[in-house]
Amino acid sequence: MTANDHSPNHLQLTRGGQLRHFLTLDGLSRELLTDILDTADSFIEVGTRSIKKVPLLRGRTVVNLFFEPSTRTRSTFELAAKRLSADVLNLDISTSATSKGESLSDTLLNLEAMASDMFVVRHSQSGAPHFIAESVTPGVAIINAGDGRHSHPTQAMLDMLTIRQNKGGFEGLKVAIVGDVLHSRVARSQIRALNELGVEEVRVIAPGTLLPRDVESLGCTVEYDMERGMKDLDVVIMLRLQNERMEGALLPSEREFFRLYGLTEDKLALAKPDCIVMHPGPINRGVEIESSVADGPQSVILSQVTNGIAIRMAVMSMAMGGQMSERQQAQTENEGSRA
Amino acid sequence: MTANDHSPNHLQLTRGGQLRHFLTLDGLSRELLTDILDTADSFIEVGTRSIKKVPLLRGRTVVNLFFEPSTRTRSTFELAAKRLSADVLNLDISTSATSKGESLSDTLLNLEAMASDMFVVRHSQSGAPHFIAESVTPGVAIINAGDGRHSHPTQAMLDMLTIRQNKGGFEGLKVAIVGDVLHSRVARSQIRALNELGVEEVRVIAPGTLLPRDVESLGCTVEYDMERGMKDLDVVIMLRLQNERMEGALLPSEREFFRLYGLTEDKLALAKPDCIVMHPGPINRGVEIESSVADGPQSVILSQVTNGIAIRMAVMSMAMGGQMSERQQAQTENEGSRA
């Protein structure tokens, strides 16, 4: 055991500091985040070729383990894995495996025994990918594709890639995150990444009912009034409003939300003239964002989707690389101790 | 803009006359249809090899976008794409993506942003593939896998391939299409193709309630009595009867339909002795066709299925080729105008 084993990152990093799982942005250094962005940059080019394939995961088995359905996120991971030349197995656990009453743990043990190399995990419970990474056989990489309200680290990283592409870097930027921060696993990961990468200010803009208690402690300022909040912004990230929130007491109505926090051309005009507009999709047009803004010249929403494939290729290949170098080191040490 | 842009085919052909989308047979020349048949012929051989693969779409991403479920058609496109070495993503939109309330247009923009190269589209609304082709990014090919009552061009082309294989060509042939022409997207495409390829006569045989108004304008003769209609035929194409039609007032009963328009050995004997029997499948035995005829020596129904893979490989590879040559030309022109 080394001191590393007790840091929050002993799970997702090798002793040499390489990524071996990708669970959360917490504890990841600016250097590592930049490494992910640089690796993703190199994959952007792959997407423009006619032969969109690199052999990095050739012969590897990637299992998409979705305990919560999400066609969109699953598709991007499936495409990313196929472009890395992996074999992909899609398991929609919400409808299938547990129908025979098998426990999560037994399902995982079985999939590992089939010589899977990577699990891409989506789960409604926060911490599920951590739990799996703790128990999984060495050599198998876990990628978090969204867990409960906790985090959605590939989404946050594709946002960072999009910001860097458009702004050249992070220094001096003022970035706002607007909307339902309380229920958003994306927002937590974004605030973490923006701070680590060194933006000047992360501002959250939302009604008090959609903010977590003590939100400032995450590393952001708070603004309840959107018009004031738009001032001086370089980047505005709109969050998706979960329609089901409307039915509770948290929000008056979609129309009222749009009036106060929807991104319109008028409100966008209050930000810097070159402020970019982001949204993780799918968009609720006329609820979080006006169509003319979503489709307008400042919107980079579709670049985010393109970058999502590149980021997923990056973390999948980096985590697999970390697992392999760890395995080699273990073998070397075993041979050393036997000699 | 050239004159071409205003012809019905500016959408599916490049300026050089190459296929770039495959939406409808309307407006396609006999030369181009023959080119498709010849290309498919070369793929028939691929299906007989142990290694049934050609690298024409290697590294390309083909998305099966089925807004209307059809396991059979989807499977043939999936196999065709895999035999062309493409990566395939199956999206059953009827059950998934729109569950989050995203519009068709936004779903498509997202899939394009994932660097998809081709959408195979099945939709219950006539014109949906055209609509998609109009708005899609240059470089992405759209293949119509059946839209509403409008058309099903790969089905019609596999029928043409089957006729040519068995009859050597089209000249002088008398071909009948029997059954529910009114609701059939296949029939419209078949009548168009048969006329363009130069058969002597296309005859539709059906009760008046199952014929579109002014059906002769499509390029066919009409016969209400099947016994008279069978006379001198070289080819008889049975249409599938949609069971749900029975429940309306359009038809008395399955038994009555079979008595009048079902293809029996007796009725088939009224055609030429070497008349071939076709059906797009799945067959309703004892409704449209007698089992002994479906399985008999004049039936080429299973050849149609085999030819379906070859035709789909042909139009997919031709459309991708058209997109690529168009892109190259655009680059050359850009460079020219810059110089």
Added chain:
Amino acid sequence: MTANDHSPNHLQLTRGGQLRHFLTLDGLSRELLTDILDTADSFIEVGTRSIKKVPLLRGRTVVNLFFEPSTRTRSTFELAAKRLSADVLNLDISTSATSKGESLSDTLLNLEAMASDMFVVRHSQSGAPHFIAESVTPGVAIINAGDGRHSHPTQAMLDMLTIRQNKGGFEGLKVAIVGDVLHSRVARSQIRALNELGVEEVRVIAPGTLLPRDVESLGCTVEYDMERGMKDLDVVIMLRLQNERMEGALLPSEREFFRLYGLTEDKLALAKPDCIVMHPGPINRGVEIESSVADGPQSVILSQVTNGIAIRMAVMSMAMGGQMSERQQAQTENEGSRA
């Protein structure tokens, strides 16, 4: 016609005695079973590589034809086929193809016409894979992935591989099969394989209500009392208890079953000290088996899963090889008779 055509194995063996379908263990010789185990052994190594691929089925089309849903079994066949480099088409027939009222026979004819090379068939009716093998086009291999109560030959063979790995061979072994033998397709295949491979004793341990009539005729001894039955065992194979049996009159309750026939540490202590514990999965912890036994040092349950991939790769590649050599021989004979 040769005498072979009338033996029970004319279906699954070529005239030269090679596997061409894999339907049942009945009639397969010790030599052939050993050949399957040896071939699987060579694939075990493939699963430990980073590039888990061999090109034996490259360009082949394998159709997973599941008339009864089973995510787990389907996944192992899918992975096995992909590691053999085949193209895989998953068809869940229970929900799809027959929705248009097509018969099993027509569905199969269509899939054959698409130039499929292999059908992996799971069906709730005993004999369905035999029926399909009887009617299928020469050149297409059928693999039984479980049919009714009849047999599940790949499951039995992966069990044999696991026994051989742990015991070095079969001679002199005492093996018990415990639980619901009556409804188990696995048990029949296991009893057959164990006898052919030459174990000393196959013992079934179960209440009389869960035993088939005249069970001894399958080649086993019977023990109703588990404590007596555990004596001298080298291998104990627990069967999965189908929960739905509980609702009938066959069993008093899960708790009562566990008390009498569940494998506990205490009962396991009555067997030989190196007795291994097997279960086909998914496990009902606390019903058939105590968790500490399932996860204990004598359990080889997860090795069974790993071996399942290797056995499926073995029978798929052997059956394809048999089909090819038969086809070549037929061609040679045709040429000979023409000359």
